Amino acid sequence: MLTIAIGTENPAKIKAIQAGIAKISQIATLLANQEIAYITKKVETWVPEMPLTQEHIDQGAKNRAENLIKLWVQADFYIGLEWGCYQQGSDGFLTGSVYITNKKQWYLGKAPSIQMPKNITKELFENGKNLGKLMDEITQWQEISKKNWAFGVLSSDLITRDKSFETATLLALNPFFNHYYQ
Numbered sequence: 350m351l352t353i354a355i356g357t358e359n360p361a362k363i364k365a366i367q368a369g370i371a372k373i374s375q376i377a378t379l380l381a382n383q384e385i386a387y388i389t390k391k392v393e394t395w396v397p398e399m400p401l402t403q404e405h406i407d408q409g410a411k412n413r414a415e416n417l418i419k420l421w422v423q424a425d426f427y428i429g430l431e432w433g434c435y436q437q438g439s440d441g442f443l444t445g446s447v448y449i450t451n452k453k454q455w456y457l458g459k460a461p462s463i464q465m466p467k468n469i470t471k472e473l474f475e476n477g478k479n480l481g482k483l484m485d486e487i488t489q490w491q492e493i494s495k496k497n498w499a500f501g502v503l504s505s506d507l508i509t510r511d512k513s514f515e516t517a518t519l520l521a522l523n524p525f526f527n528h529y530y531q
Contacts, residue, residue: 350384457521
């Protein structure tokens with residue numbers, strides 16, 4: 350049995366990680382036809398609640414994976430993930446990162462980024478508004494973070510946050526099974 354520890358208790362994030370693992374198990378002999386046990390635990394990121402730099406997003410993902418290890422969680426793989434925004438010039442982008450380790454190797458996978466409208470970028474980076482609350486106001490939905498979140502809204506649900514994290518999981522997990530990385 351393979352044990353995978355995930356540094357979150359958010360069901361949508363867990364589902365995205367599991368989907369990425371299921372997809373890579375089609376090519377990874379270590380994962381194929383093997384029972385997988387998942388351990389999920391809420392852990393600290395040690396970055397702002399709403400990361401506003403790519404560095405904070407990456408560090409938050411890494412910190413979640415490392416904090417699982419520090420808590421003496423026993424697993425074959427440790428996965429941390431983080432979502433946030435960053436600025437490039439005057440433009441704002443929404444993205445996520447997934448960090449995976451087996452205690453010997455670390456790999457980082459990046460989710461696709463989507464450029465945010467100027468009014469949202471301004472509210473986030475100049476006025477310090479929380480993205481979740483801002484999106485609730487704009488869409489007039491309650492707790493958008495529990496639905497399709499900002500990524501889904503801004504991409505017209507063509508790419509959801511779940512699909513983004515699934516992609517980042519594939520990209521971070523692939524090097525463990527791809528012979529070009531060995």
